[in-house]
Amino acid sequence: MKRNWNKLNGPGLRSPTVGLRVAKVKEDQSRTRAGFSLYGSDKWKRLSAQLRRDHPYCRQCGKTSMQTTLQVDHIVPLRDGGDPFDRSNLQVLCIPCHNTKTRAERNARAERHPGGGTS
Numbered sequence: 001m002k003r004n005w006n007k008l009n010g011p012g013l014r015s016p017t018v019g020l021r022v023a024k025v026k027e028d029q030s031r032t033r034a035g036f037s038l039y040g041s042d043k044w045k046r047l048s049a050q051l052r053r054d055h056p057y058c059r060q061c062g063k064t065s066m067q068t069t070l071q072v073d074h075i076v077p078l079r080d081g082g083d084p085f086d087r088s089n090l091q092v093l094c095i096p097c098h099n100t101k102t103r104a105e106r107n108a109r110a111e112r113h114p115g116g117g118t119s
């Protein structure tokens with residue numbers, strides 16, 4: 001009885017490069033994250049997952065995680081001195097609402113600092 005599958009275990013099919021490639025991609029990602037580590041940190045991932053579990057809907061428009069993608073937003077932005085890990089400074093928003101808020105914050109900053117570069 002011939003066992004053709006034996007061929008599959010031949011040295012020609014071993015491809016260690018696949019594993020290497022995956023490892024390399026992971027390394028690259030962690031390197032990019034090093035620039036701004038908050039959103040890549042385990043602490044943030046745990047906290048944001050917890051918040052989305054506790055509040056599985058957008059605080060602004062009320063859409064649930066079934067209808068949209070939810071993100072955790074800093075009520076007081078980090079660049080305005082907000083606490084990154086204080087739950088009272090965090091809220092769950094969907095992406096469109098989050099974008100709207102971010103835009104509004106950017107406009108408010110531009111008003112506070114007229115001539116700050118962006119017109």
Ligand SMILES: [Zn+2]
Nearest residue numbers: 058061094097
């Ligand atoms: Zn929303």
